Amino acid sequence: MRFILIVLDGLRPDMVSPASMPALAALLTRGTRFAEARSVFPSETRVATPSLVTGCRPAAHGMVANTVFDRALAPGRLLRTKDAADFHILSAGAESPLLRPGIGEVLAAAGLGFAVVSAGTPGQTLVASPAARRLGQFRWNAADTDTPDALAVARQLGPTPPASIPNLARTRHAARVLTEYVLPVLRPDVALFWCPEPDISFHYRGLGDAAAALAMTEADQCVVRIVAWRDAQPDAKAIGLIVLSDHGHVTGHRKIALAERMARDGLPAGAGGTAITIAPAGAPGIWLDDPGLASQVADWLARQDWAGPLLANDPTLLPGRTGALAALEAQHPRAADLVLLFAGDEAPDHYGLPGRAPFDAGDVPEGGGMHGGLHRRELATVLAFEGGPFTPGLAMRGMADLTDVAPTILHLLGLGAAGMDGRVLHQAWDPWADAPAEPERIAWPGGFVLEGGRQAGRFYPTALLRA
Known part of the structure; x- marks a missing residue:
């Protein structure tokens, strides 16, 4: 039995239709679909990826945000985990920042193969398979040029096209790496394919833009190519597909430069080297040099009409005025002291799509897609199992999230999932196991x-x- 995981970054399930993504829509219909699937919090890619591969939420695996602040490792600036250099700084001399093993390590211990093909960021690919080099597993990112795996791919398929918006050529090339090299030549027991679209186009062009439509079409073509490869194999009936998105998107209708606004009103806020350090995000993290500053931050935010609730890493910080990161299994020594949630709504955006929220992100334009918080459009994800041992043509009522995928795969391969917090989704092959939450x-x-x-x-x- 073999499995191929297909991750379509940022895809909102309510935007999938026979018109927008016919191949994926057909797969969702003929497979076992989890209509109540969710992301983790914060709903960001470099939090979602380790949650997927470790079967744990951030409180356990320790990757708490796309952008973090660590006074000991980089006292004067934020660490952006999309960059390989910052990923290695955050690792502090270890193999990775993750505190739990990923599915690749579990498979390797059982003598099984794992491979990652990604046109996402270098940091996303590293966190998907941090032990790949040590274990001799294939790990390829579209930005790689001189790794042994990148050189092998270049000899076989030529150079990687440059990045673009929409990122069509790179997405297509990554699908070729998977279907023309990794699957037929390396034949891993589990392969993880990371498609960067429609996330890139959603961010920088908007959810209803023509570029986003092209990106969704290209992502759908990736599904076409992978299904066609699988169906052409002699053991096609033993190859299961798992298609998912890591998070959804909400339209960022109001751009808030949180650190700048705080500093303008007299609070010592900035992006590092200040008493209040803020990481721009869909749910900004706030680190305090002095816990006594927490009440000033909360008082200031209480006067802003765009601010939602504050969540605290330490429940004794501002009791009665904050929620708890622990309620979302997102508390961790590396997490921010406070995390701000923006107050979103279900009103239509300028394309007529429901779901808007304020956001803080320097490079995303106002009106672009955003994620990271707890808006229903950010949390809702695609999740479907098709072929192999999975029951065809069913929609499950029970809830699931990214942490439930790895334990399910390992169970079907006859392996345990010790240390993983996620559940085995038995209803993917035993519908009688399904029940609503x-x-x-x-x-x-x-x-x-x-x-x-x-x-x-x-x-x-x-x-x-x-x-």
Whole structure:
């Protein structure tokens, strides 16, 4: 039995249709689809990727945001985990910042193969398979030029096209790397394919833009190529496909430069080397040199109409005025002291698509797609199992998230998932195991409530709402 994971970065499930993505829509119909699938918090790629491969949420694996601040490792600036150099700084001399082994390490211990093909950022690819070099596993990123795997791919398929928006040529080339080299030549037991679209085009052109439509079409063509390769194999019935997105998107309709606004109003805020360090994001992290500054930050935010609730890493910080990162299994020594959630809504954006939220991100234009927070459009993800052992043509009522995928694969390969917090999704081949989640609401200060469901003892968030 073999498995191919297809991750379509940033794809919102409500935007998949026979018109926009016919191949994927057909796969969702004929496979086992988890209509209540969710991302983790924060709903960011370099948090989602380790959650997918380790089967754990951030509290356990330790990768808490796309952008972090560490006073000991880089006291004067933020660390951006998309960059390989910053990834290695955050690793502090270890193989990676992750505190739990990934699926590649578990497979290697059992003598099974794992390969990663990604046109995402270098940091995303590193965190997907940090032990690849040590274990002799294939790991290729579109930005790689001089690694042994990159040189082997270049000899076989030629050079990697340059990045663009929409990132069509690179996406197409990555699909060729998977279907023309990795799958037929290396034949890994589990392959992870990371498609960078439609995330890139959603961010920089907007969810309803023509570029985003082209990006979704190209992502759909990746599905076409992978399904066609699988169906042409003699053992096609033993090759299961798992298609998912790592997070969704919400339209960023109001751009907030949080550190600049705070500094303008007299708070010592900046991007490092200041008493208050802020990491721009869909849910900005706030690090405090002095915990006494927390009340000043909270008082200032309480006067902003775009601010939602504050979450605290330490529950004793501002008790009664903050929610807890622990409620989302996102607390960790590396996490920010405070995390701000923006107050979004379900109003239509300028394309008529539902879901808007303020955001803080220097390079994303106002009106572009954004993610990271707890808006229902950010949390909702695609998740479907097709072929191989999976039951065809069913939509599951139960909830699931990224951490449930690796334990499910390992179970089907006859391996344990020790140390993984995710659940084995038995209903993917045993529909009688399916059951809806028990609804649950968490009240947070400021008149906000987090809706979600509890499934097998785990809380799966659905949406942040105004109470």
